Amino acid sequence: MSDVKQHKLMxxxxxxxxxxxxxxxxxxxxxxxxxxxxxxxxxxxxxxxDKVLLISAGNTDTQFVFDVAxxxxxxxxxxxxxxxxxxxxxxxxxxxxxxxxxxSFGIALEPVFDTMxxxxxxxKGRKLQGFALDxxxxxxxxxxxxxxxxxxxxxxxxxxxxxxxxxxxxxxxxAYLHKLREEQMRxxxxxxxxxxxxIEMATIPAIGDMELAGMFIxxxxxxxxxxxxxxxxxxxxxxLNEFFSPIYGKDMFGNCNINYNSPKQLLPAIKSVVGxxxxxxxxxxxxxxxxxxxxxxxxxxxxxxxxxxxxxxxSAFLEYINPVTGRIHSDFSQLYTDTGRFSSANPxxxxxxxxxxxxxxxxxxxxxxxxxxxxxxxxxxxxxxDLSKEPKWIQVFIDKGDLHAINGSILYGVPIRKxxxxxxxxxxxxxxxxxxxxxxxxxxxxxxxPKKLAREANLPFDKARELVSAFxxxxxxxxxxxxxxxxxxxxxxxxxxxxxxxxxxxDGFDLDNPKEQARVRNMCMNFPMQAGxxxxxxxxxxxxxxxxxxxxxxxxxxxxxxIIVRTHKDIADEIYKIVVDxxxxxxxxxxxxVPVEVEGKIDTCWSK
DNA sequence: GCTTTTCCCGGC
DNA sequence: AAACGCCGGGAAAAGC
Numbered sequence: 001m002s003d004v005k006q007h008k009l010m011x012x013x014x015x016x017x018x019x020x021x022x023x024x025x026x027x028x029x030x031x032x033x034x035x036x037x038x039x040x041x042x043x044x045x046x047x048x049x050d051k052v053l054l055i056s057a058g059n060t061d062t063q064f065v066f067d068v069a070x071x072x073x074x075x076x077x078x079x080x081x082x083x084x085x086x087x088x089x090x091x092x093x094x095x096x097x098x099x100x101x102x103x104s105f106g107i108a109l110e111p112v113f114d115t116m117x118x119x120x121x122x123x124k125g126r127k128l129q130g131f132a133l134d135x136x137x138x139x140x141x142x143x144x145x146x147x148x149x150x151x152x153x154x155x156x157x158x159x160x161x162x163x164x165x166x167x168x169x170x171x172x173x174x175a176y177l178h179k180l181r182e183e184q185m186r187x188x189x190x191x192x193x194x195x196x197x198x199i200e201m202a203t204i205p206a207i208g209d210m211e212l213a214g215m216f217i218x219x220x221x222x223x224x225x226x227x228x229x230x231x232x233x234x235x236x237x238x239x240l241n242e243f244f245s246p247i248y249g250k251d252m253f254g255n256c257n258i259n260y261n262s263p264k265q266l267l268p269a270i271k272s273v274v275g276x277x278x279x280x281x282x283x284x285x286x287x288x289x290x291x292x293x294x295x296x297x298x299x300x301x302x303x304x305x306x307x308x309x310x311x312x313x314x315s316a317f318l319e320y321i322n323p324v325t326g327r328i329h330s331d332f333s334q335l336y337t338d339t340g341r342f343s344s345a346n347p348x349x350x351x352x353x354x355x356x357x358x359x360x361x362x363x364x365x366x367x368x369x370x371x372x373x374x375x376x377x378x379x380x381x382x383x384x385x386d387l388s389k390e391p392k393w394i395q396v397f398i399d400k401g402d403l404h405a406i407n408g409s410i411l412y413g414v415p416i417r418k419x420x421x422x423x424x425x426x427x428x429x430x431x432x433x434x435x436x437x438x439x440x441x442x443x444x445x446x447x448x449x450p451k452k453l454a455r456e457a458n459l460p461f462d463k464a465r466e467l468v469s470a471f472x473x474x475x476x477x478x479x480x481x482x483x484x485x486x487x488x489x490x491x492x493x494x495x496x497x498x499x500x501x502x503x504x505x506x507d508g509f510d511l512d513n514p515k516e517q518a519r520v521r522n523m524c525m526n527f528p529m530q531a532g533x534x535x536x537x538x539x540x541x542x543x544x545x546x547x548x549x550x551x552x553x554x555x556x557x558x559x560x561x562x563i564i565v566r567t568h569k570d571i572a573d574e575i576y577k578i579v580v581d582x583x584x585x586x587x588x589x590x591x592x593x594v595p596v597e598v599e600g601k602i603d604t605c606w607s608k
Numbered sequence: 609g610c611t612t613t614t615c616c617c618g619g620c
Numbered sequence: 621a622a623a624c625g626c627c628g629g630g631a632a633a634a635g636c
Contacts (some may be wrong), residue, residue: 445624
């Protein structure tokens with residue numbers, strides 16, 4: 001037993017590498033704790049291929065470091081304690097350890113309190129990095145931790161023996177977790193983040209399971225899409241050459257001397273090819289180019305689309321397939337964004353093209369299995385109706401009406417009806433007015449002004465201005481809600497979602513700058529809808545995971561307001577009902593004024 | 609030569 | 621491109 005003076009605390013730690021009295025005592029001690037600090041040292045960061053070398057567990061006073069290879073088949077007593085749902089596991093970056101415990105030992109490390117997630121929650125809007133354990137140990141406890149030692153494990157293989165410093169620092173990795181949690185909880189309470197904190201912590205195991213499950217991708221279908229994109233790109237390029245080669249010449253391979261991927265080269269080139277209509281062009285972005293009606297521009301936009309398909313969604317994407325599972329395991333971050341939405345990376349599964357061929361390439365991977373895709377319909381607008389209690393909107397949702405058409409008829413003062421509503425010969429009425437109303441409904445929630453609406457809906461500026469003012473006039477509850485909400489945000493220097501208190505700090509903005517002030521105002525208006533939707537989806541994921549336990553079904557993906565579950569075909573109907581009920585149930589935890597609806601499908605592939 | 613930033617575009 | 625919110629990624633350009 002090594003005694004170490006640590007910041008006025010007497011802390012003892014012990015290395016356990018064999019069966020016997022010490023091991024028994026350690027397990028017995030841990031089993032008496034209400035919360036256990038837990039950490040693992042692993043051979044790398046991949047839970048599917050890397051191995052756990054050490055498990056550290058303990059509290060402020062006492063820590064144990066278990067040698068996994070030495071204990072091997074005798075880990076069960078320890079794992080039983082760690083899997084005990086009555087004991088909270090305090091972990092820094094718990095998703096990482098959760099996945100290793102799940103994959104290597106078959107246990108679910110839950111419930112967890114994650115000191116990294118807690119810190120991110122507290123600092124949303126203030127910073128995006130600096131959440132490592134040594135950062136916060138220094139910040140809250142003034143403890144300097146030596147993190148270089150962690151790298152030394154990466155060179156190791158399973159079964160190697162450890163140095164004294166390696167073991168000591170592994171023990172220290174769990175010694176501060178209880179104190180950190182206490183300190184963070186003081187601030188969580190101070191800022192009213194108790195509720196959202198519980199939601200975030202409970203979501204962690206669901207995300208861990210989801211990442212481990214992964215998504216199967218049909219390589220043949222995917223590559224077929226790439227081949228088509230390559231052919232279309234060539235066609236677009238030939239068309240581009242017709243316009244640009246006469247001016248810029250060709251290289252020895254017959255390609256134009258212009259790099260069509262280079263905005264810097266393109267901007268002046270477009271001006272000389274297109275002439276007058278492109279005179280004031282200041283960017284080659286799609287939004288700017290769309291204003292110009294010219295065959296060269298059409299060819300360029302087609303080229304760009306195909307280039308994107310090939311570079312981002314082409315064969316390189318398949319390199320993410322894990323050789324062991326044959327599936328793609330994206331990294332989902334539940335708290336990187338300022339609004340609480342998930343981000344997804346390596347690869348990003350949240351921006352796969354909507355085009356059918358791309359979604360259809362994601363399959364269940366087995367003829368006996370299905371993918372269930374369910375999404376909330378019109379969720380952000382429902383949240384706005386719920387929060388503002390706007391009676392006209394609420395009535396539309398209760399009646400299952402068409403919000404865009406009905407709002408359109410209110411704003412324009414004329415009826416709007418879809419052709420064919422009253423029988424096959426019904427020509428409809430003013431149906432073209434639905435689109436601008438839809439743009440306005442969506443845009444208003446993040447501060448769209450008349451200028452943008454005019455562009456978006458192809459309206460004269462005066463008409464757009466009229467529409468915007470008609471919106472505020474006709475839906476006064478929404479105006480009242482936003483006005484009060486924005487005023488409070490500006491006063492508090494933070495924005496919150498009323499559902500769970502989720503917070504985004506707004507300090508650090510120059511509010512004397514009108515542009516920046518407008519941006520902050522828009523962020524305030526948009527936040528409750530985005531954050532509310534994110535929270536509801538997280539609750540849905542947590543509920544679904546619980547109800548799928550022990551069944552042949554797993555969550556495999558989520559895209560903001562959408563959840564994808566893989567399951568055996570024989571129980572697909574049953575699982576579908578669980579997913580739908582949990583999604584609606586999750587929304588009902590927060591929304592009391594507006595009914596919620598979901599749309600879903602059971603298919604062999606990811607579908608919309 | 610390597611890394612960071614900018615521009616652009618895919619999603620909700 | 622923007623007086624429209626939130627992301628991640630690829631290629632080019634810029635910076636070191």
